[in-house]
Amino acid sequence: MYEDFIEVILRRAGERPRQPALVDEEETVDFGTLRARALRVSASLREAGVGSGDTVVVQGRRTCTTVVTLLGTMLAGAGYLAVEPTVPPGRLAHMMRRAAPRLVVSDSAELFRGFGVPVLGFAQALGSSGEPAEAAPPGASHAAPAYVMFTSGTTGVPKDVMVGRLALSWHNRAVRQTFGLTKDDQVLQAASLSFDVSAEEIWPTLAAGASVHFLPQALGETGYAAFSSFLAARRITVCNLPASYFAGWQGYLDLSGEGTAQLRLVVAGSEVLPLESARRWVAHPSRPRLLNAYGASEATITSLACEVRPEVLGADRVPIGEPLPEVVARVVDDKDREMPAGVVGELLLSGPGVADGWHRTGDLVRYADGWFWFHGRIDDQVKIQGVRVQPAEIEAGLLAVTGAEDARAVAVSGRLVGCLRSARRIDVAQVRDRLEDLLPAQLMPSEIVVLETFPTTAGGKVDIPALRELLSISAPSAARALDDLDALLCRLWTSLLPADTVSEHSDFFVLGGTSLAAARLVGALRREAGIDCGVRTVFAHSRFGELSAELRRKLQEEAA
Structure with missing residues (x-):
């Protein structure tokens, strides 16, 4: 039976108005306040001419206020298009043309000058401090949009994907069931709001009556030590991570000996989950439950999931799982003929998360032993640090x-x-x-x-x-113009990793680094340059530029 996820969130607000719903660095918004503010946003947008089926651009940081605005947009019957504050001008122009929004909510009106679209600041969108009349918010059909996002496109321009209320409501219910979310959970919000994973972090959490906690910085800018400290300080119980970040963090935990105390579930997705990282995680008796998640933006975020246990791991890969409730998955050849079990073909997805029939994923998989297994792409699409490129x-x-x-x-x-x-x-x-x-x-x-x-x-x-x-x-080395320390570090990285060159933003563990490789790097730095940094330093500063800066700081301290 169709159950609108927004109605569920409003119901939770009535049941537990004082329960924290959203928590950022500056404020905690309880469910009662979330409902009141979202209704005010909805009223403000409707007064500005927004109607059912429209698109509203929302540009803001990952904060309580921004998410309140996203909810208010959907309450008005419109779909939101979340835009990063740092979006390049050319990409923004393309998105504005394609999305044709009715309204923009942003505190950077100058950025949207020339598009012919009215702009409201967040304070304007939130309206007066009083809650609007208790008339029910405008109803929206299950066909109404929930959000629009842009992915990397095969035609050379960003591709827009619209996800409707029905699809997101189905996803919401399936995720709450699969993740086992309850009102007692504290859920991490780390993905960019312009990525669909953020919708998986936020809306099922609120529908469960649980609390969303915003990581202050982007995940890629957060070292593993700082990440662990944040989880502990906020008593996070559920987090959703790109597989590459998970792999590096897993290695850090192994070497640092830090625990995961309150965590009960880690979801790894967006990329291929490294087999060795999965093995080491599940071999540790105190580690929480691990899910390997697979999905496509066009089929509403996560479509398949696998609870990672020692007995399900293959000889060379981790299964991507089995379909979530109501998802139908088929493996076909190039003529759409069903492939027998164990034979590789293209994965097709169908269900309420797919607007029109079947979605061709472009991913090669096989079905064996009760699981689907990923075997690459039929085209040249790649994933770089969790982003579809x-x-x-x-x-x-x-x-x-x-x-x-x-x-x-x-x-x-x-x-x-x-x-x-x-x-x-x-x-x-x-x-x-x-x-x-x-x-x-x-x-x-x-x-x-x-x-x-x-x-x-x-x-x-x-x-x-x-x-x-x-x-x-x-390919020329990115370190050629840097000083001797960077040249040494670059040489050691390329000798220890399956990479011929590195750049400032290269991540040691994303490039294939392991705990053993990190230990060897530390030993080589000690032998060749007399630098004693410790393995934990490599895990805490896994990007080339960050590690270089940290080593330089240590040398300056020693020389002082």
């Missing part, structure tokens, strides 16, 4: 800002390299500056390389595997 979008951006003859974006050893084919000289620094106006940080290449020719196949097409091999051999 279509090379075509990056390539289109590179061509737009350079006028080069050709461009390719290639994943090399866990990093993204932008390749330009041009016989003339191209200023790479200038290209990067202009590209930042078009692409979000998650899609920016870690390196840009200019080549006179690209390797080709016998048929004349660009040979991507050969190009990737060429880049692995000849």
